[in-house]
Amino acid sequence: MSCSDAKKEKQGLDVDGENTCTIILVKPKILDTIKHSKSSFTMLPKPITYCKQGSFIEEELKFTQGKTDTISIKTTQPIYLSLQYGLQFVNTYKISVGDTVFITFKNHFPYLTDKQTGRIQKALSYFNESEKPAEDELSFFSRNGRFKNDAEKASDSLLLKKRNNKLESYLKALYAKKEIDSLEYQLGIIPLLNTRTLETEKASVILRKSYNFAIGANCGLVIAAFEKLHKPALIRLANQSMIDYEGLYNSVWADTAIHSDTRKYLLFYYLKQLAVFSSKETFAKYFQMFISYSKSKEAEAYFKRSYPKLFANSSYAASNLALVSARNEKTTLKKIIAEHRGKLVYVDFWASWCAPCRAAMPASRELQRKFPDVIFIYISIDEFSGKWLEASKREKLSPQYSFLATEFPYGLFFKNHNINSIPRYMLFDKKGVLVDANAPHPDDKKIEAALKQWR
Numbered sequence: 001m002s003c004s005d006a007k008k009e010k011q012g013l014d015v016d017g018e019n020t021c022t023i024i025l026v027k028p029k030i031l032d033t034i035k036h037s038k039s040s041f042t043m044l045p046k047p048i049t050y051c052k053q054g055s056f057i058e059e060e061l062k063f064t065q066g067k068t069d070t071i072s073i074k075t076t077q078p079i080y081l082s083l084q085y086g087l088q089f090v091n092t093y094k095i096s097v098g099d100t101v102f103i104t105f106k107n108h109f110p111y112l113t114d115k116q117t118g119r120i121q122k123a124l125s126y127f128n129e130s131e132k133p134a135e136d137e138l139s140f141f142s143r144n145g146r147f148k149n150d151a152e153k154a155s156d157s158l159l160l161k162k163r164n165n166k167l168e169s170y171l172k173a174l175y176a177k178k179e180i181d182s183l184e185y186q187l188g189i190i191p192l193l194n195t196r197t198l199e200t201e202k203a204s205v206i207l208r209k210s211y212n213f214a215i216g217a218n219c220g221l222v223i224a225a226f227e228k229l230h231k232p233a234l235i236r237l238a239n240q241s242m243i244d245y246e247g248l249y250n251s252v253w254a255d256t257a258i259h260s261d262t263r264k265y266l267l268f269y270y271l272k273q274l275a276v277f278s279s280k281e282t283f284a285k286y287f288q289m290f291i292s293y294s295k296s297k298e299a300e301a302y303f304k305r306s307y308p309k310l311f312a313n314s315s316y317a318a319s320n321l322a323l324v325s326a327r328n329e330k331t332t333l334k335k336i337i338a339e340h341r342g343k344l345v346y347v348d349f350w351a352s353w354c355a356p357c358r359a360a361m362p363a364s365r366e367l368q369r370k371f372p373d374v375i376f377i378y379i380s381i382d383e384f385s386g387k388w389l390e391a392s393k394r395e396k397l398s399p400q401y402s403f404l405a406t407e408f409p410y411g412l413f414f415k416n417h418n419i420n421s422i423p424r425y426m427l428f429d430k431k432g433v434l435v436d437a438n439a440p441h442p443d444d445k446k447i448e449a450a451l452k453q454w455r
Contacts, residue, residue, distance in 0.1 A: 031108040056213035312406035326399035352391030363443035
């Protein structure tokens with residue numbers, strides 16, 4: 001990663017008169033999928049994120065495993081980079097404007113080298129590699145066929161406390177011997193100090209202070225403190241229960257004793273939960289409250305970019321299909337079909353959570369190899385863009401042909417074609433006419449015959 005001054009050019013990058021932070025990941029091999037058993041695993045959707053100093057808007061850093069990537073970020077503020085490797089390990093680095101660093105990996109553990117000083121930030125990675133944490137719940141369940149009992153959970157808590165004490169002593173010793181600088185020491189010890197603060201200070205006292213919310217551990221501290229003071233209530237639904245995030249948002253809104261910066265962050269956090277777990281109408285109400293209070297254009301842009309369906313001006317009476325591209329550009333299926341006039345277009349309706357849809361993706365890639373003159377379009381009905389984009393990346397879908405439907409399931413297109421389950425496939429001929437509204441699946445031998453017929 002290199003941050004360069006606005007008046008200079010480094011690494012051959014044109015910085016367009018602004019300060020930039022250029023992130024160079026050297027053949028990253030990050031443990032972002034944790035296997036608990038042959039059939040059970042956990043995926044980390046955003047293993048690398050960054051936040052600019054003075055902000056709490058977390059942005060994902062996209063990368064390709066095993067391939068050296070260079071990403072240029074325009075910024076006039078230092079960046080806090082959060083790198084998660086495994087379920088329980090997170091390293092935080094502060095990259096100041098003008099610095100140049102390189103991030104390399106060994107056995108999935110990251111090492112950051114400062115180009116100017118030659119100093120390597122490695123303390124946390126060394127410790128985490130040598131001091132294994134307690135076994136996670138899902139791995140324990142996969143191995144034993146049951147969840148941990150109270151005694152085992154108590155043992156884990158004791159192990160965690162001992163491990164944290166050992167880590168604190170380890171970091172203090174390195175700092176005393178000047179083997180790590182004050183910044184590496186502070187970023188490593190903040191999570192430990194926050195854990196102790198939560199145990200020893202009153203939640204109301206914690207919430208009356210301001211924090212650097214570009215550091216994830218501080219975000220976790222105030223959320224834990226607030227929910228200690230305002231215990232989350234559960235809403236009973238037909239077949240499940242869910243946390244009452246609307247109630248938590250209203251509790252933050254009503255508690256004017258909270259420091260204004262901390263209050264803004266908590267409102268932002270609970271608004272993100274409402275974006276996922278509430279209706280479009282409920283979210284819209286609290287979104288307007290938040291934007292009026294925070295006056296944050298950055299937060300407004302974040303929500304519109306991350307949850308496009310919640311802002312789509314739905315035209316339920318329209319027979320066309322409204323879409324958002326992977327580049328957050330609005331388009332329609334009609335326009336896409338017209339752009340590829342003269343070629344067959346095979347449309348795949350899918351979603352990140354649909355196992356059969358994703359199981360058919362390898363067959364779809366093979367079909368593309370056999371029929372390079374056919375255009376393959378992928379339309380996700382996911383609720384949230386983040387899950388769609390992450391799944392698209394994992395399935396190696398080209399951003400040029402991957403889209404998110406903004407009107408499922410209410411749009412007339414879905415009703416007219418009775419699209420109420422996925423996977424679903426459609427075939428358009430070279431004139432743009434829908435010739436098969438229920439085309440064969442990519443792993444069905446009939447699809448090759450159909451493509452040859454309409455060629």
